[in-house]
Amino acid sequence: MSGGVRRGLADLSCRALQAMLPPSLRSWGWAVRCETAEIPDDTEALLFALGSLFGLMPRALATHLLHRRASLTRDGGLLSGGSITMNAHPRRLGITCAIGAVILGLVYMAIAGAPARYLAINVGALVIGLAVLATLGRNRIAGQRWAGGTIAAMAGVLLATALLGNTADGAARWVKLGGLSIQPSLVLLPLTLVLFARTRDALATAGLIAAAVAMALQPDRAMAGMLAASLAVLAMMRSDRHVVAALGASVTGFAMTLARADTLPAVPYVDQILYTSFDVHAAAGAAVLGGCALLLVPAITGWTRDRARREIYAVFGAVWFTAILAAALGNYPTPIVGYGGSAIIGYALSLLALPKRADAELGAGARAGNEADAIAADRPMFLAPA
Structure with a gap:
């Protein structure tokens, strides 16, 4: 470096x-x-x-x-009955956390001596992710009308990757774009799951089942685990026939990935850096841990302030906690803080499914607003430079 x-x-x-x-x-x-x-x-x-x-x-x-x-x-801010209205902006907070986590990842890679192009690729992925978030935020793809079709389309991409993608040691998880290897599951699956937490119908359920099949075929134990864990969290909080059907498919797919050996070796600056970063320097290890912690902040904040839509934040948190846990347990990419643009873009896209505004009334007798009205009230998002 x-x-x-x-x-x-x-x-x-x-x-x-x-x-x-x-x-x-x-x-x-x-x-x-x-x-x-x-x-x-x-x-x-x-x-x-x-x-x-x-x-x-x-x-x-x-x-x-x-x-x-x-x-x-x-x-x-005092309301009748001693309540206080508190407003939060989960998407804005998520953008800040994404930028902070990428910066901490750059610090780790700089201390560890990673090639300069690795840093440039991560910065470029952040710019692309935020640009796509700003563009799609002007549309209503996260609304009830388009969510099912969006989920089905993304599941189709994941299934195509499993059947036609580039393979390494028997795993077909990547596609080549401009000389770079992209992992579509890290880009699309987080958004798919958080969208499903907001809106569920037959088409969205079919998309989740197709995604479970894709993760089993690739095979990708980490992403299959993310799918199963997130749907299990959703089933515990707000279960219905769509969630149960998708959960059954995801658990089956995850079991299939466990039955097959995963022989992919660890890649420097990508896998196992939750441990190896401390061998480089204590500051590098602290940067990696701090960046991972930032990924969960929007979920924690939304959970505490937006009680009517807690399942959305719970699924968002489960998605990224599972990704971090998989990176700690096996040779899987460490999201955001490690080298690789797929998770960076995926995190930015998953923010699209979070409510733009979380309003909570804290105090005696306070009640949260109606979920459907709050979702429909999402307005176009514009990204301002810091």
């Missing part, structure tokens, strides 16, 4: 810290940036910037939360 790339990542970490800090602490971010610029060794400068980012993030978060609470009280 060239010194220029390390220096650029150090400056990027400082800028990210400055953007996160509230105005009262912004001078600290500027001091960290100046101090980083004075360090002659590029690696030491990167480690100092990363340490400052981790050290000040809890303080910044606490300050933002205290400011929000004071603002709610000052602006008359």
Whole structure:
């Protein structure tokens, strides 16, 4: 890894810290940036910037939360019966988490000495993912009218990959695009599952069954496990005949993948980095763990603030927690923080199925809004540069 790339990542970490800090602490971010610029060794400068980012993030978060609470009280957020209306924006939060996780992944790869093109590919995937999210967010493909057809179409792509995709050691999980290997299941399956949590019909159920068949044929134990675990979570929270049928197919498909040996070796900077990153440097390991934790923040926030649609956030969390767990247990890609653009694009697309706004009333006698009305009220999303 060239010194220029390390220096650029150090400056990027400082800028990210400055953007996160509230105005009262912004001078600290500027001091960290100046101090980083004075360090002659590029690696030491990167480690100092990363340490400052981790050290000040809890303080910044606490300050933002205290400011929000004071603002709610000052602006008359009290409702009758002692309730407080609190608004959250899951998609915006997810975009922030995606950017933060990619930055932490770049820091890990820079410290570990990954080729510069790996970093460029991850950055390019983030740009593509956010651009597609912004474009599709103007349409209503996540609504009830289009969800079934969208799920079926994506399942068709997964099935075609299993039958016609590029193979390695008996597994057919990839397609070649412009010299790059793309894993369609990491791109499409997360969005498929979160859409199914929002809207279920016969066509969507058929799509999930086809996806389960595709994961068994590829075979892809990690993605089959993601499918089964997410549908199990959905069945526990809001079961119906569509969920039960899809869950039965997914469990069968997952069992089939367990019956076949997975002999794919670990790929550097992709697989097993939850462990190997700490062998490189403690800061690299912290970056990997921190990036993985960020992926679950939208699910946790939505769960606590949007009680009427908890199953959507639960499935979103199950999708990405299962991906992280699979990466910890076997030779499967570590999402977002490892090298590979498929999971980055997939995470951005899965945000499309989250509600744009989560309104919750906290307090005695508070009630959540009607789910169908809230879903229909989603308006086009526009992405503003940070």
